[in-house]
Every structure is written in structure tokens, then in C-alpha cells.
Amino acid sequence: MTKKRVALIAGGTGALGVSIARALMGAGYAVHVTAENAAIRDRFAAGADAAGVTVHVADFSKSGDAQRTLAAVGAPLGAFVTTIGGFAGGPLATLDDETLGRLMTMNLKTTIVGLREAYAYLKQQPDGASAVVVGARSALAGGAGVALYSATKAAVVNLAYSLAQEWLADGITVNAILPSTMDTPANRAGMPDADFARWPKTGEVAEVVAFLVSEKARIVSGGAIPVYGRS
Numbered sequence: 001m002t003k004k005r006v007a008l009i010a011g012g013t014g015a016l017g018v019s020i021a022r023a024l025m026g027a028g029y030a031v032h033v034t035a036e037n038a039a040i041r042d043r044f045a046a047g048a049d050a051a052g053v054t055v056h057v058a059d060f061s062k063s064g065d066a067q068r069t070l071a072a073v074g075a076p077l078g079a080f081v082t083t084i085g086g087f088a089g090g091p092l093a094t095l096d097d098e099t100l101g102r103l104m105t106m107n108l109k110t111t112i113v114g115l116r117e118a119y120a121y122l123k124q125q126p127d128g129a130s131a132v133v134v135g136a137r138s139a140l141a142g143g144a145g146v147a148l149y150s151a152t153k154a155a156v157v158n159l160a161y162s163l164a165q166e167w168l169a170d171g172i173t174v175n176a177i178l179p180s181t182m183d184t185p186a187n188r189a190g191m192p193d194a195d196f197a198r199w200p201k202t203g204e205v206a207e208v209v210a211f212l213v214s215e216k217a218r219i220v221s222g223g224a225i226p227v228y229g230r231s
């Protein structure tokens, strides 16, 4: 029996992460996810999405946590996906230092740390490996009230541009996806009057990620892929 390709989804207990975990299991991967702390791990482990998935507790803003997780997952690593990130809005003039630090850390630092630590493991996949990071639609154009968020997500997308070139000779593809507002329980609760039908479903976005890490997408690297649904 051939050994399954291995995927690590950092942030894989979140809304999009769970859908990606499901999609990659469907694609035949052995799937590992991270939970930021033990309480989230236990909540995830008690739910239906945990079946067949290995969960690691790790804060990816901490290099040591990321190193420990990658070492536990082991080599070769076929796919590294990080969905860690979050939103904060408001005029830049009223931005406080706590929010500034939190978004820089959550959106940018965790992505850099994750990619850096995953590299040595991805490189060992003999038939080529893939990394996928999550930007956002506003990374391309910005917007009033979303300057900080958009800037951090633009930086995440730019990482994919650079690393696609830096890791080309290693056979590692690196792509970013750019979701618009997705259909998640948190977004439904926060915007109850929106037309949910126009939002991309996390399962639909996950299928795009599954394609990007598939054999069929070996020639796709350095992309920033829009996943906007009908919004």
C-alpha cells in the first residue's frame, strides 16, 4: 500500500480550516491540524470533524511551538496550509497599539513562522510539495476602515509571490487564496441582514485549496486566487 501524503493545516480547527481538513482527507491526505490551546483542541476533538484528524496544540506566533509541531508531523510533508488569521476594522487614526500588534502577529507573523518552519519538511517530499496561505479580497485594493487588516493580508500575499520564486528549485509551489466574506457562523451572526447566498462557502474555498495542493496544480505557483462566490 502506498503511504498517504501528509498535510498540516495550521489553524485547522477554525471555520475554513475544518473545511480544508475535510477536503484534503477526501483527497487522500493524512491530515494534521493545529488548535491554539488545549480548550480548543478538546472542543474540536469532541466534534464530528475530528474523526481521522491528528490535532496538535500550538501557538504559531511562537517559533518553538511551530518547530515542535512540524517535528511531530514529520517529513516528508506534502502540503502546508495556514488559515490562521483574523479581522479588526476601524479608521487608522483611532488604531490602538494592542490591535496593531495583534493583527500583525495573527495575520503576518504566524504565516511567516509557519512557512519558515515548514520549508525543511516540504522540501523532502520527493514528487514536490505545496504551501497555501490565506490573504483576503481587500489585500488587492484596500478599503476605508480596513487599512491595517488589508495591509497585513497584502503582506501575506506578497510572501507567496516571493517564496514561489525562492522555493521553485525545491519543487514547492506557494499560492495565496483571497476570500471575500465567507459564509461562516461568525459572519452570519455579525451580519444578520446580509445575503448569505452570495458568500463563498468554506467548503467551496476548501476545494480550491485541494486543487492547489494537488498533482494537477504542480504548474501553478505564485498565484493570488480570488474566491469571491457571487459577492
Ligand SMILES: NC(=O)c1ccc[n+]([C@@H]2O[C@H](COP(=O)([O-])OP(=O)(O)OC[C@H]3O[C@@H](n4cnc5c(N)ncnc54)[C@H](OP(=O)(O)O)[C@@H]3O)[C@@H](O)[C@H]2O)c1
Pocket: 010, 011, 012, 013, 014, 015, 016, 017, 034, 035, 036, 037, 040, 058, 059, 060, 061, 083, 084, 085, 086, 087, 106, 110, 134, 135, 136, 137, 178, 179, 180, 181, 182, 183, 184, 187
Ligand atoms: N471569515 C471570512 O469571511 C474571511 C474573509 C477573508 C479572509 N479570511 C481569512 O481566512 C482565514 C480563516 O478564517 P476563518 O473564518 O476560518 O477564521 P477562524 O475560524 O477564526 O480560524 C482561524 C483559526 O486560527 C487560530 N489562531 C489564531 N491565532 C493563532 C495562533 N497564534 N496560533 C495558532 N492558531 C491561531 C484561531 O484560533 P482561536 O479560535 O483560538 O482564535 C482559529 O482557530 C483567516 O486567515 C482569515 O483572516 C476570512
